[in-house]
Amino acid sequence: MADLVRLLSKLRVASGASSPCLLRCLSSSAASFQSENQIPSHPVHPLTFSPDLTGTDPKDRNVQWVFLGCPGVGKGTYASRLCSLLGVPHIATGDLVRDELSSSGDLSAQLKEIVNQGKLVSDEIILRLLSKRLEAGEAKGESGFILDGFPRTIKQAEILEGMIDIDLVVNLKLREDVLIEKCLGRRLCSQCKKSFNIASIDVKDENGNPAMSMAPLLPPENCMSKLITRPDDTEEVVRERLRIYNDKSQPVEDFYRSRGKLLEFDLPGGIPESWPKLLEALDLDDYEEKQSAATA
Ligand SMILES: [Zn+2]
Numbered sequence: 001m002a003d004l005v006r007l008l009s010k011l012r013v014a015s016g017a018s019s020p021c022l023l024r025c026l027s028s029s030a031a032s033f034q035s036e037n038q039i040p041s042h043p044v045h046p047l048t049f050s051p052d053l054t055g056t057d058p059k060d061r062n063v064q065w066v067f068l069g070c071p072g073v074g075k076g077t078y079a080s081r082l083c084s085l086l087g088v089p090h091i092a093t094g095d096l097v098r099d100e101l102s103s104s105g106d107l108s109a110q111l112k113e114i115v116n117q118g119k120l121v122s123d124e125i126i127l128r129l130l131s132k133r134l135e136a137g138e139a140k141g142e143s144g145f146i147l148d149g150f151p152r153t154i155k156q157a158e159i160l161e162g163m164i165d166i167d168l169v170v171n172l173k174l175r176e177d178v179l180i181e182k183c184l185g186r187r188l189c190s191q192c193k194k195s196f197n198i199a200s201i202d203v204k205d206e207n208g209n210p211a212m213s214m215a216p217l218l219p220p221e222n223c224m225s226k227l228i229t230r231p232d233d234t235e236e237v238v239r240e241r242l243r244i245y246n247d248k249s250q251p252v253e254d255f256y257r258s259r260g261k262l263l264e265f266d267l268p269g270g271i272p273e274s275w276p277k278l279l280e281a282l283d284l285d286d287y288e289e290k291q292s293a294a295t296a
Helices: 002-015 026-037 051-055 075-086 093-101 108-116 123-139 154-163 176-184 221-226 235-258 271-281 287-295
Strands: 064-069 090-092 145-148 168-173 186-189 195-197 201-203 212-214 262-266
Touching (some): 064 075, 064 235, 075 090, 075 271, 090 093, 093 108, 123 145, 176 186, 235 262, 262 271
Parallel strands (some): 064 168, 090 145
Antiparallel strands (some): 186 195
16 A cells, blocks of 8 residues: 555656646536536536545545556556556446446436437536446445546546546557557457457567567357457458547547646557556556565
């Protein structure tokens, strides 16, 4: 824990971002968001947060981090590993939407309508789901979180910044040629529905890029003949998905960069190569050992 506290105080100094004006209450930022966007045809209840969630000194709580990264980069994997290590919840907005849809929560009817019409879930709804999730977590005694896949837009980033103190934003990056090869290697077993990856990455160092190798994630023998490629995993679609992601994420990255909160991390390879380096970049490299020593 001491290491974490050290890390947090370091980040705090480095970012200089803990001014009290960031701790505006959620309801006021949500209100300004509404008036700017003219969304609600549904009545919107003011978003409220318990004050101790926003006002807590980072030294007295767990990390409040965001993970960014394009589709296929593996940010869910790294975020969830870090969450287990740090003992914080891994909050992915995709899961929040799915959970609400399968529940009888107050937003589920509205969500079903949106999804059935093939529309995008609005920032406002995503933020309400997120605030609901954070409040429920706090009631259970959770501290800290890693947000995965959120914020996606500059508007979401601005509102989030008014809601809660984000200590650090980790931007995971992978060479584009490798990323595309990896996305094109994705396969699904048509029988057991498990995902695999047949891409065996082995690129040499060129143009200042270091060499990189990533082992494939091959299926067991009996899945081999049942592998299918998802129809949207063509090179054209993958490139288009990346282009759209980059267009949207650039302003979000700039937003956090200008606040001194963005940590750019170039993945040096697969999980075995990347994980220790990521821990090092986060100043957690001796944290893992101490954790396992403490629980041994
Ligand atoms: Zn299978």
